[in-house]
Amino acid sequence: MTSPQIQHFPFSAVVGADGPDGPDPMALALILTTIAPEVGGVLVRGEKGTAKSTIVRALAAVLPPVEDRPVPLVELPIGATEDRVTGSINLESALAEGRAEYEPGLLAKAHRGILYVDEVNLLHDHLVDLLLDAAAMGRATVERDGVSMTHEARFVLVGTMNPEEGELRPQLLDRFGLTVEVAAPRDPALRAEVVRRRMAYDADPAGFAARYADAEAALQARIASARSLVGEVRLTDAGLLKIAEVCAAFDVDGLRADIVTARTAVAHAAWSGRSQVTLDDIRVAARLALPHRRRRKPFDAPGLDEDLLDQVLGDDLPPEPDGPDDGPEPEPQGPAADGDGAADDGDGDPADAPADAPADAPASAPPTDGDGTGTAPSNVAATAAAYRTRLLTVRGVGAGTAGRRSRARTSNGRRIGATTPTAAGGAIHLTETIRAAVRHQVARGRTGGRLLLEPADLRVAVREGRESNLVLFCVDASGSMAARRRMEQVKTAVLSLLLDAYQRRDKVGLVTFRGAEAEVALPPTHSVDAAAQRLEDLPAGGRTPLAEGLLEAAHLLAVERTRDPQRRALLVVVTDGRATAGADAVVRSRMAAGLLAEAGIASVVVDCESGPMRMGLAATLAEHLGAEHVPIGEVSAEALVDVTRRAA
Template sequence: MSPTPYPFTAVVGMAELRLGLLLNAVSPAIGGVLVRGEKGTAKSTAVRALSTLLPAVAVVPGCRFSCDPAAPDEGCPDGPHQPGGGVDRSARLVELPVGASEDRVVGALDMERALADGVTAYQPGLLAEAHRGILYVDEVNLLADHLVDVLLDAAAMGSSYVEREGVSIRHAARFLLVGTMNPEEGELRPQLLDRFGLTVEVAASREPEERVEVVRRRLAYDEDPAGFRARWAAEEEALRARIAAARALLPAVRLGDGALRQIAAVCAAFEVDGMRADIVTARTATALAAWAGRTEVAREDVRQAALLALPHRRRRNPFDAPGLDEEKLDEVLRRFADDDPEPEPEGPHDPDDPDGGGGDDGGGGPGGGAPERTPPADGRPSPEQSDSSLPGPRSEPGAADGAERPAERDGAGSEADAPPGAPVSGGEGPEQRAVGAGEPFRIRRLSVPGLGEGAAGRRSRARTRQGRTTGARLPSGPVSALHLPATVRAAAPHQVARGRSGAGLVIRRGDLREAVREGREGNLVLFVVDASGSMAARQRMGAVKGAVLSLLLDAYQRRDKVGLVSFRGAGAELSLPPTSSVDAAAARLERLPTGGRTPLAAGLLKAHEVLRVERMRDPARRPLLVVVTDGRATDGRGAGTRGRAAGSGAGEPLARARRAAGLLAAEQIASVVVDCESGPVRLGLAARLAQDLRGTAITLDELRADQVTALVREVRTVQRTRRAA
């Protein structure tokens, strides 16, 4: 964190983001906020700026777990504490790096001291440091699953438990949880999305004047951070006081039966799962009333709370865009409106309220929206700016996020779905319009054979920090997972030589052994899709796209990276470079046009090149090649050519494809060929391609999960034969 953080009140626009953060500052029980948005939109700037607005906290002197002296934690590892005698310190902002280990998050035991000296030496982790402050996770969608589970469990329970090698430690861990993410880099699982109280979407303004204001303020801050912050000191202090006042008012806010009925009706109408949505919406509506200085929850509080708490909870699959139909929301609220007159909304809901909102005109980080008034060029706020308000609800559905929605999956796409200027290939008929994907289904698990060491995931076997213990080894660094039986066996033969006289073992550093654990890893799943004329029949291509979409859903659930290569006409192209965003892959698949010849060899060679480059970038991530084709090859000479070479036989394209498959097989790339051939007469070309790849061939019907046992047996048989050869 910068010694002079950017002022929160100087952030341009982004009213929803700032409101979500401020509501959590007023009522941490809301459960935090997830900020979704494109890169460079000041997400991190706003979060870091919030920490300077939180009231100071009183802590027990010398307590590493920041216990409250007025009500110290009875189970604090540094306790027991006597009530009273606290000291004040500012609220902390603790950042959790994406690559942090579990020990760094929850804390670690000093195994050497525990075994050698017989003492429990516990080093607190980030959860303890963040107690009574802010825990900020940038790029939370890239965090390992087991770390996210630990993090969100602590946020929900308000405490952290460490259970290792027979030692049990518990300490309080209540914090304001804030996560930021760029959806282009992958999504969080729906069950993890649900653990965040609120979600907001941010996007950079497309208005030149607003962007000018962002740059002007940022340059002024970079030139003189301390001076720039001093110019916004009055606005910062006013907002700090308003947060404290709202916190003090919160217990007195009444959530009437009418508002509760509206909350329940809205959550039921949007078919959200479970009851967490109702509870979070109720807490958010109460915080909104306190923020506005009222003691009664109004209908507009319920509406704004629903817009913040429900969009991420109504996704039915990973490719559904988060959002809420505001017309439907208003209809439900009107239908269940209380007959009693409501208090007039104010504060963040009334744009004309002179006392609202923490400086909506403020601006500055690398992104944002429009200020209502433009300050002087030096960044100094004008008198009018200090009275600006925080707008509440969005003006139009989806207007705030500016995100591109996935293509509609309603059958055949329009001509606009095809890439601009796409050529019309000859050979097997004209190019077709993009065909919509069929209904996805649950597929059986495909995996890479052997034991990897890649990023944690849910597909293939791998050595990981989490999982079942399979053995022990000498540690290469600090011991993170002690294998106690192996350590005792290593030390036992040396006890006489070490002069052991008591009951305890004499342990040396060289005796320590750490556990070897086996879990699952995520892989790079590269799809090579035949989009040629032989696949262009609408019913057939729709089924093929449905199968690939099902595979993409499976890749999302197993935390894989995905890439998409398509081949048609005269060559192959990388339709989507390997990415963690399966949303992007689904959108590219939906718009994929078909038609032309079948350059199978070009598709396989393109896949070989993509995998070669990715191997250099991430050598630990093992690839799984999924080729979706009927096995036909009618043009095998690559891009920029048409027809067959003079004097070449009809089998030349197939021969080229077999040689290309041999390159992939020689590098032992795990491959699966999804045979899309249909009809009573089948040539079996896809199965032959699978043999050349030394992989497995399955049909579209066999891809479904009800055939999983047969597929696993077949894959294992093929791999055993391959190793024996």
């Protein structure tokens, strides 16, 4: 019979977890946070197919048992509701027996174990907040549906995510103790070994696990030993001062980085069998605790300047000071030197833009140069403050995916009423459930005692929160748009909205048209990083296939509506209105605009025509679209955001 410990791929069999120099960063981060759970959990970022889920599920098997029971591994689905996570009233006992009993949620079940969230970046923000608070405090408080209680919830929180599907908000990213970036190996020999082990496991799971039984047992014993030692590890004042110097040099916000780095260094010393933290422990800890906390501009990937780290650490820990010592003041350099605030406060200064930005680039540069080449850094810096004060919302109340933008009926938010339950379920509204039952008590023969409840009395809460939206840009990249200043303004404006979507977790898409055809430069995605890169590399030149661009946008929006009918969209068409590609180009473009108008797509036309002699074609296009028309003089990063707000 297969034992529970070999239901998953063995931890020590994962390529990288058994390296000659010790575990790779992902495996090491997971081990350290189990040695010292107060580190705060691990976020594993990486592309698809990099064994993220495999190694997390294997982790529980190598942890020392709790009271002779295997360590629980609880997986939290991204569609979980708040009552499923925290627990709530037991509906069966309430309706059948009239007793209000607490039914534990996933946090309670994960106590003394691992709580694993795959695709944590797609989890609702309020649930991520709840998980991180519970992981930090070691307990969970439930105040809902007439239940008020606090219970132990000490667990190791592990989240995995693919950055291409969207980022975590910086505030939430910072709450994870450690973060590691993983990628598939590029060495053919390593890739072959990964496939070899996977095929061997699939062919004979029990036999494969047996070959790694000794390694698993040794790893389990080492983790148990480190756990017993971690409380005795000494972090000297000199070591603590060095940690502070490292955190200051990378200009991290707050003191959480210092605390997490110190705890991780202690855990690594225990893992290495040492009773005192060394410089190597601090170096390892900094690499795991600081990359996602350093100040960086939006769209910059987490990372750490290894040269700066080595420079600050030096060769050895200094002798312990006799008294308080503030330590040397680190020189501003690396990512900290630009003074650009963290993505959540948007306090960047446009003056920090590179001095060598090619402001004098000729307007007649060849279209194939991609107009925006070399100017993207200044564009991003110039829009860093715009998203902080602007909000694009869709008028009315929707029912889309919970997010942070437009008003909507969602599974979270403030309770505004109640309704009968649907297949989607929802949180029980006790007051309305009782009110619905009261009117039938006489007919049900109640003469006293408990309230007589039936399933038809059940009411669930109606909540109003915020939804995420789809912002689809349809950008004219033809020759008439190739003038450098015009495209620079367009790119700056679009990047402003992308920065806003970065925080609000909207889906974004990009359609471009030039020459004889339109192209979906980026299908709707949560990855605004990818959208920014496509925009930066956007080439310009050729004729203007306006009809093709509008039809491509219409097709894309129709597909998205089929996939997600509740997500509302806003189409932003950026063009001078000319249609010069193919026969009857003007007629076809107006017909395409009419199709979008009939579909009820909210849209805005940004008129990029300039000069004293204007044909007014974009204004005519706006009429056929039923869209608001905005002249080129209003196209700037700030003005375009104003326009889209008014059009929503």
